[in-house]
Amino acid sequence: MKHARTIATLLVLLVLVALPFGLGHYGYYILATVMIYAIVALSLNVLIGMGGQISIGHAGFWALGAYGSALVVIKLGFPFLAGVLVGGLVAAIFGALVALPALRVQGHYLAIATLGFALFVQQVLFEWEGLTGGRQGLFVPRPSLFGYELQTDFSYYYVLLAVFLLLAWITGNFAGSHTGRSLMALKMSSVAAECCGIARPIHIIIAFTISAFFTGVSGALYGHLLGHLSTETFSLAVSLSFLTMAVIGGLHSRAGALLGGAYLALAPELLREFKDAQMVIYGITLILCVQFLPGGLISLVERVWTIRRPPRAAP
Amino acid sequence: MNGPMRALLAVTALATAAFLFPGATRAADPGVTKDKITLGSFLPLQSGLAAGATQMREGADAYFKSLNEAGGVNGRKIEWIVENDSYNPQQTAAVVKKLVDRDGVFAIVSTLGTVTNLAVLPFLAQRGVPIVNPAGGHLLLNKPKDKNVFGILPLSSEIGESMADYAVGKLGAKRVAIFYQNDQFGKDQRDGAVEALKKHNLQAVGEATYVPSDVDVSAQVVSLRQTDPDAVILGIIPKHAALFVKEAQRLGWKPKIIGHNTVADPVVLDLAGPEALEGVYVNLMTAVDGMDTPAVKKANEILAKHYPKTKPGYYPYLGMAGAMIIVEGIKRAGDDLTRAKLIAGLESLGRHETGLVPPIEWSASYHGGPKSFGYAQWQGGKLKVLQGW
Numbered sequence: 001m002k003h004a005r006t007i008a009t010l011l012v013l014l015v016l017v018a019l020p021f022g023l024g025h026y027g028y029y030i031l032a033t034v035m036i037y038a039i040v041a042l043s044l045n046v047l048i049g050m051g052g053q054i055s056i057g058h059a060g061f062w063a064l065g066a067y068g069s070a071l072v073v074i075k076l077g078f079p080f081l082a083g084v085l086v087g088g089l090v091a092a093i094f095g096a097l098v099a100l101p102a103l104r105v106q107g108h109y110l111a112i113a114t115l116g117f118a119l120f121v122q123q124v125l126f127e128w129e130g131l132t133g134g135r136q137g138l139f140v141p142r143p144s145l146f147g148y149e150l151q152t153d154f155s156y157y158y159v160l161l162a163v164f165l166l167l168a169w170i171t172g173n174f175a176g177s178h179t180g181r182s183l184m185a186l187k188m189s190s191v192a193a194e195c196c197g198i199a200r201p202i203h204i205i206i207a208f209t210i211s212a213f214f215t216g217v218s219g220a221l222y223g224h225l226l227g228h229l230s231t232e233t234f235s236l237a238v239s240l241s242f243l244t245m246a247v248i249g250g251l252h253s254r255a256g257a258l259l260g261g262a263y264l265a266l267a268p269e270l271l272r273e274f275k276d277a278q279m280v281i282y283g284i285t286l287i288l289c290v291q292f293l294p295g296g297l298i299s300l301v302e303r304v305w306t307i308r309r310p311p312r313a314a315p
Numbered sequence: 316m317n318g319p320m321r322a323l324l325a326v327t328a329l330a331t332a333a334f335l336f337p338g339a340t341r342a343a344d345p346g347v348t349k350d351k352i353t354l355g356s357f358l359p360l361q362s363g364l365a366a367g368a369t370q371m372r373e374g375a376d377a378y379f380k381s382l383n384e385a386g387g388v389n390g391r392k393i394e395w396i397v398e399n400d401s402y403n404p405q406q407t408a409a410v411v412k413k414l415v416d417r418d419g420v421f422a423i424v425s426t427l428g429t430v431t432n433l434a435v436l437p438f439l440a441q442r443g444v445p446i447v448n449p450a451g452g453h454l455l456l457n458k459p460k461d462k463n464v465f466g467i468l469p470l471s472s473e474i475g476e477s478m479a480d481y482a483v484g485k486l487g488a489k490r491v492a493i494f495y496q497n498d499q500f501g502k503d504q505r506d507g508a509v510e511a512l513k514k515h516n517l518q519a520v521g522e523a524t525y526v527p528s529d530v531d532v533s534a535q536v537v538s539l540r541q542t543d544p545d546a547v548i549l550g551i552i553p554k555h556a557a558l559f560v561k562e563a564q565r566l567g568w569k570p571k572i573i574g575h576n577t578v579a580d581p582v583v584l585d586l587a588g589p590e591a592l593e594g595v596y597v598n599l600m601t602a603v604d605g606m607d608t609p610a611v612k613k614a615n616e617i618l619a620k621h622y623p624k625t626k627p628g629y630y631p632y633l634g635m636a637g638a639m640i641i642v643e644g645i646k647r648a649g650d651d652l653t654r655a656k657l658i659a660g661l662e663s664l665g666r667h668e669t670g671l672v673p674p675i676e677w678s679a680s681y682h683g684g685p686k687s688f689g690y691a692q693w694q695g696g697k698l699k700v701l702q703g704w
Contacts, residue, residue, distance in 0.1 A: 024416050024417070025412050025415075025416045026409070026412040026413045026416045026417050029408060029409060029412050030409060033405060033409070134499065135429070135498065135499040136453060136454075136499070137430060137433055139433075139437070222405075225408075226404060226405060226408055226434055227408075227434065227437045227438070228404065228430075228433050228434040228436075228437070230404065230429075230430040230433070230434075232402075232404075232430050233403070233404055233405070233430065268401070268406055268409075269409060269413075272398070272399065
C-alpha cells in the first residue's frame with residue numbers, strides 16, 4: 001500500500017505543476033492565492049490539528065509576516081526570499097509570545113485572547129504611520145529571484161508551490177518527530193501525557209511558533225503578490241475565513257490544507273454569479289461539512305480510498 | 316477535537332458565512348466592437364460600504380442605460396460589467412484580472428474604496444487600462460500620477476482648507492474650532508483647515524475628535540463650547556453631525572457650523588430634525604437633490620426612470636458623474652477608439668462641467684479632482700445653495 005500512496009502523491013504533484021498552463025493571468029493569480037492560503041491552512045493543521053489549540057488571530061501573524069517582509073525589502077533592500085524569511089521569523093516571535101496566555105486559557109478563552117492579539121496588531125500597524133504608511137498603506141515590489149523580477153503570476157506560482165511543498169514536507173516530518181507526537185499526545189489527554197513526562201508549556205509554545213512562522217511566510221508571499229498592503233486587509237473576517245478554510249479542507253492532512261486553500265480562493269470566484277444566494281451556499285456548505293465531514297473535504301477522498309481497499313487487519 | 320472546541324468551530328464557521336462574498340452582473344466580450352464598448356467596475360457591493368456602492372452603481376448604470384436608449388456614443392452602446400470585491404483587496408486584484416483578461420474591458424469607471432483601488436493601480440498602469448473616477452481618499456487617486464488614472468474627488472485636506480477659508484473669508488469668523496473624526500478621513504480635513512487658518516494668521520481655538528463607534532459626543536461639544544468659537548468646522552460623517560447639532564441645540568449654543576459634504580446627506584435631517592440643523596453650512600463636492608439646475612434635474616429624471624427606489628444624493632451623483640465623463644472622453648476619442656485615444660480625449664476636456672460635481676480641469680499634466688467647491692445652507696429642512704462652483 002506504500003506504493004499506492006507514493007503514486008498518489010506523485011500524481012498530485014504532476015497536476016499541481018501542469019495546472020497553470022493555458023489559464024491566463026486571471027487563472028495564474030487565483031492559483032497563486034490558492035498556494036498562499038494553503039500555507040496558512042498548513043499552519044492551522046499544526047496548531048489545531050496536532051496541538052488542539054484554537055486561534056482566531058491568524059490574520060495578526062499574516063499581517064506581521066506581510067509587513068515584516070515588505071518593510072525589510074523596501075527600507076533595508078533585502079532580497080525577496082530573505083524578506084519572506086524575516087516575515088516568517090517576526091511572526092514566529094510573536095507566535096511564541098501569544099503562546100504564553102495559551103498556557104493558561106483554553107477553548108473559548110484562548111480564541112478570545114488570540115482575537116485580541118489580531119486586533120492589537122491591526123491597530124498598531126494602522127497607527128504606526130511612519131513605519132507602515134497607516135491608512136495610506138504600503139506598495140510592495142514584485143517578487144524577484146537572483147536579480148530577475150517575476151513579472152507574471154505564472155512564474156510566481158511555481159515559487160509559491162515550492163514553498164508550500166517545503167513547508168508541507170516540514171509539517172510531515174514534524175508530525176512524525178518526538179515533539180510532534182508529544183504534542184498530539186497532549187491534545188488527546190494532557191493529564192496522561194504530562195504523567196508520562198511530557199512538558200506541556202514548551203510543546204504549546206513550539207506549536208504556536210511553528211504555526212505563526214508558516215502564517216508569516218504566507219503573509220510575506222501575499223504582500224508581494226498583491227503589490228499593496230493596507231491594515232484593512234487583515235481584519236477579523238480574514239482570521240475567521242482562515243479557520244473556515246482549514247476546517248473545510250481538513251485539519252489533519254496536508255492535502256486537506258491544499259483543498260482548504262483552493263476552497264477559500266475559488267469559492268468567491270465560482271459563486272460570484274449567485275450574488276446574494278452565495279451566502280446561503282456558504283452557510284449550507286459549512287454546516288454540512290462540520291456535521292458530516294468533520295475530517296474536512298479530504299476525508300471524502302480518504303473514504304473513497306478505503307472503500308476500494310480491502311479492510312485493514314486489526315492491530 | 317473536544318466538544319466545546321467543535322461547537323466553537325461551528326459557530327465561527329457560521330459567523331464567517333456572514334462575512335463572505337456575493338456578486339454582481341457579468342458578461343464576456345472584447346473591449347470595442349462595431350456596435351459595443353465594454354467597460355468594467357469593481358464595487359464593494361457586500362461590506363460596510365455596500366449601501367453607497369449600490370447607489371454608486373445605480374447612478375452610473377442609469378446613465379449608461381439612458382445613453383444606450385438614445386443610441387449610445389458614436390454609434391456604439393455601452394456595456395458596463397460590475398464586479399463585487401467585498402472591499403477585500405485580494406478579491407479586487409482577482410476581479411480586475413478577470414475584467415481585463417477574461418472579459419477584455421476597454422476601461423474601468425466609477426469604482427469605490429481607497430484600499431481596493433490602490434491595490435490594482437500597479438496592474439492597471441502596467442496594462443495601460445484607463446480608470447476614471449476611482450473614488451477614495453489617497454494622493455494617487457485624487458491627484459493621480461499615472462497616465463491612465465483620472466480622479467474626480469478632491470483630497471480631504473483641500474475640503475478642510477476650503478471650509479476654513481469659507482468660515483473666515485465668507486462668514487467672518489475670527490475664532491474657529493474643529494471637530495473631526497479620528498482617522499485619516501477626519502485628520503486630513505483638520506490638517507487642511509489648520510493650514511488654511513495659518514494663511515489668515517489664525518489658529519484653531521479648539522479641537523475635539525470622535526471615533527465612528529461613539530454614540531455620544533456631548534463631552535466634546537461642551538469642551539469646544541468652552542473655547543468660545545464663532546465657527547465650528549465639522550470633518551465628520553452624518554450620524555455624528557446629527558449628534559453634534561442636537562447637543563449644541565440642547566445647550567442653546569449657536570456657533571456658525573460648517574460641515575463636510577456628508578452633512579448634506581438627508582440622513583442628517585432625519586436624525587437631527589430641521590430645527591437643530593437650521594443655519595448649518597455645508598461644503599458641496601457633489602450636487603444635492605434640491606439644486607435647481609438643468610443638469611441635476613436631468614440626473615434625477617434618469618435615476619427615477621431606471622432606479623425609482625434610489626434617492627438622488629452623493630453616491631448616485633458621483634457614479635453618474637464618472638459615467639458622463641468617460642462617455643465624453645469616448646466621444647472625443649472618435650470612431651477609431653483606442654485606449655491611448657481615450658486618454659487623449661480625457662486630457663483634452665479642459666474645464667469640464669457635468670453639473671453633478673464641481674468642474675474638473677484635466678490636462679496632460681493634471682488628472683486630479685476639482686479645486687473649487689460649492690456651499691449650501693440648511694434652511695427649514697431644505698438645503699439652499701448659497702454658492703455654486
